Every structure is written in C-alpha cells, then in structure tokens.
Amino acid sequence: MSGASALPDELWRRILEIGIESSNFTYKDLCCLSITCTRLNRLSSDDSLWSSLFSTDFPQYHINQHPSSSSSKSLYKIRYEKVREQKLLAHRRAVLRIQSEINEHSRRIREMELRSAEEKEKMKNTVAELLNLRKIRQASVALNVWQPEVVRGRQKQMVEQCNVPIDNRIHAIEMELKLCKQQILGFEKALRVEKKRMQTAKEKLASVEYHPLRDFNLTVSPVDEHDMRGKRSKHMIKGNLEKM
Structure with missing residues (x-):
C-alpha cells in the first residue's frame, strides 16, 4: 500500500x-x-x-425518495436486497415452469411408448394371422392336387375352419399391417422429437439451477x-x- x-x-x-x-x-x-x-x-x-x-x-429508483437520515450505502443495501429477492422469486418461478415442462414431456413420452408398444403387439398378432391365412390359402390350392389322405384331411380341415374369403381377408390384413408400420414409425419419430425437447428442457433447468442470478442486473x-x-x-x- x-x-x-x-x-x-x-x-x-x-x-x-x-x-x-x-x-x-x-x-x-x-x-x-x-x-x-x-x-x-x-x-x-x-x-x-x-x-x-x-x-x-438502479436508474428506475430515485435515492431522494428515501429518508435523508439514511446513508446512500444503507439505501443501496436495502434496494439491492429487494431487487435480489425479486430475482430469486423470478428464478423459482422459472425453475417450476421448466420442471412442469419436463413433467409434461415425460408424460407424453410414456403415453407414446405405451401406444407404440400396443401398436407393435397389434402388428405381431396381425403378422401371425397373415401367416396363418397364407397357410390356409396354400392348403386350399393343395386340395386340387393328389396328396396322401392324412395330409389332405388336415388341409381340408384348415380350409373349412376359415369362414371368410381367403384372398379378401389377406388383402385386408396386409393393409392393416401396412397401417401398423406407419403408426409405429410415426410414434418413433414423435418420441425422438419429444425426448430431444425434454433433454433441452433438462439442460435449461441445469443451467438455471447452477446460475440462479445469471440475469441479475448487477454484474x-x-x-x-x-x-x-x-x-x-x-x-x-x-x-x-x-x-x-
């Protein structure tokens, strides 16, 4: 010194x-x-x-509005604490808002995953039915040619158990399978978007929590x-x- x-x-x-x-x-x-x-x-x-x-x-406030008995340093401290408290309250609201956004993203993701799982199960059953119908069609065609009686009996039983026109039902199943695939692709795309949004919200929350007074008007x-x-x-x- x-x-x-x-x-x-x-x-x-x-x-x-x-x-x-x-x-x-x-x-x-x-x-x-x-x-x-x-x-x-x-x-x-x-x-x-x-x-x-x-x-x-604090250009928006005038120091002469305060009692003259108070020192400028004391007035600065009072105003600083008030503005700081306002900023802290605003920060808490921002945190709660972002947390609410994350919860909403999480809810949507769970809902999409559930619907995607249901659609995949539906597609699995549809594929199984389609394979079965193709076997029945093959059996129906096979009845027109000579076969051992045991084999022919099984094929005839399969054909008789089907109560709808084979070709029409196969066409309908194929369309349903195509629709399932489109639905699953749509869910997967929406899931990627929603997860990306949730990750962005989590990063924003981490940033806000680490710097609660980042936007404070004092340096x-x-x-x-x-x-x-x-x-x-x-x-x-x-x-x-x-x-x-």
Missing part, C-alpha cells in the same frame, strides 16, 4: 468516481477496496460514491471453484455487505 499512501484522498476519491461513472466499478469493487486497508475502507464508504452507484445500478462474476482466494474474497465481501 506504499503507492496508495502516496496519493492524496482527493485523487483516490476522483479515481473511484471515474470508475463508477464509466460503469467499470461495481459494488463488489468498493467492498473489495474496503477490506484492503483502513484508509480505503473510509474512502470507499463515501456517501457520494454509493449515491452514484445507486443511480447507476456478478462467477467464482472459480478451485480458486481458494476467490472464495475467501467472496466471504469477505458478503461480510462487508452485512455490516452496512
């Missing part, structure tokens, strides 16, 4: 004023300065600095989890704000 000691208070105060006016200085910067030494603690608590910072960060820089000095500074700044 030998360099800082060489500068007069007026120059330091002007440096801080220029920083705030150019929007390069934030409340965090003032709080960081206040924990460096006694002199900068005193200078960074200057009422005019916090008044300028209040006007910069908040994320702290590196592996930077212990950054963590210590964060706790010191928090303590400084609580002492305001």
Whole structure:
C-alpha cells in the first residue's frame, strides 16, 4: 500500500468516481477496496460514491425518495436486497415452469411408448394371422392336387375352419399391417422429437439451477471453484455487505 499512501484522498476519491461513472466499478469493487486497508475502507464508504452507484445500478429508483437520515450505502443495501429477492422469486418461478415442462414431456413420452408398444403387439398378432391365412390359402390350392389322405384331411380341415374369403381377408390384413408400420414409425419419430425437447428442457433447468442470478442486473462474476482466494474474497465481501 506504499503507492496508495502516496496519493492524496482527493485523487483516490476522483479515481473511484471515474470508475463508477464509466460503469467499470461495481459494488463488489468498493467492498473489495474496503477490506484492503483502513484508509480505503473510509474512502470507499463515501456517501457520494454509493449515491452514484445507486443511480447507476438502479436508474428506475430515485435515492431522494428515501429518508435523508439514511446513508446512500444503507439505501443501496436495502434496494439491492429487494431487487435480489425479486430475482430469486423470478428464478423459482422459472425453475417450476421448466420442471412442469419436463413433467409434461415425460408424460407424453410414456403415453407414446405405451401406444407404440400396443401398436407393435397389434402388428405381431396381425403378422401371425397373415401367416396363418397364407397357410390356409396354400392348403386350399393343395386340395386340387393328389396328396396322401392324412395330409389332405388336415388341409381340408384348415380350409373349412376359415369362414371368410381367403384372398379378401389377406388383402385386408396386409393393409392393416401396412397401417401398423406407419403408426409405429410415426410414434418413433414423435418420441425422438419429444425426448430431444425434454433433454433441452433438462439442460435449461441445469443451467438455471447452477446460475440462479445469471440475469441479475448487477454484474456478478462467477467464482472459480478451485480458486481458494476467490472464495475467501467472496466471504469477505458478503461480510462487508452485512455490516452496512
């Protein structure tokens, strides 16, 4: 702090004023300065600095609307807490909205999977019936040629058990099978789209939960989890704000 000691208070105060006016200085910067030494603690608590910072960060509010007995620093803290609470409430609403979207996507996916499974079971039964009808048609054709009586009896029994015209029924089954395949393809495509949407919603939720104040109108820089000095500074700044 030998360099800082060489500068007069007026120059330091002007440096801080220029920083705030150019929007390069934030409340965090003032709080960081206040924990460096006694002199900068005193200078960074200057009422005019916090008044300028209040006007910069909360232009929609006027500091002269508050009681004159309160310091600008105290008013800044009050307004900061209110805006922060509003942002936290907005964040909770956003989280609930995204969670609701995920639940809806999950419901649709379960419904599509169920309908797809039902359609696959229907197609399986349709294929089995189609194979059986083709066997009956083959047996019907085989009756026109000579065969051992035992074989001929079985084929005749198969043909007699079928109560509908074979060719017509086969045609109807083939159309039904084609429709089943189209339905299954449609469900699979819709499932891919719905799962992609749910994954997007989950990623959005993870992002919002990890950065609850990302859209806060004050500049908040994320702290590196592996930077212990950054963590210590964060706790010191928090303590400084609580002492305001």
